[in-house]
Amino acid sequence: MIAVNEYFGGSVMSLGYTTAAGKSSVGVINEGEFEFGTSQHETMTLVEGQLEVLLPEAEAWQTYGPGEAFEVPAGASFQVKATAPVAYLCQYR
Structure with a gap:
């Protein structure tokens, strides 16, 4: 089953899915600044x-x-x- 996720008024969207290895999502982050919790x-x-x-406890942006x-x-x-759209794969393990 594929789950559609939308955050920050549609500025971040992903499709979540599960495989034998665990949960993952693929998505796009639109231009902007965002904070996520895990x-x-x-x-x-x-x-x-x-x-x-x-990153958590980091002092400098990478x-x-x-x-x-x-x-x-x-x-x-x-x-x-993000200063332009970014595509990503996120794995939850």
Whole structure:
């Protein structure tokens, strides 16, 4: 089953699904600044575009591009900035 998720008034949208390996989602982040919270450990891999990310307990923003990934522990929050649409794969493991 595919679940449609919409956040921040439609500025972030994803399609969630489950495989034998666990839950994942693919989505798009539109231009803007957003803060997300995690309930599970997340690995986010960029597919297209660039995303500036402020990870939990980090003092500096890091920029990620296509093929690059970052991890966020469960029970944390992180911030992102996009200056153009960004496509991503998020795996919850």
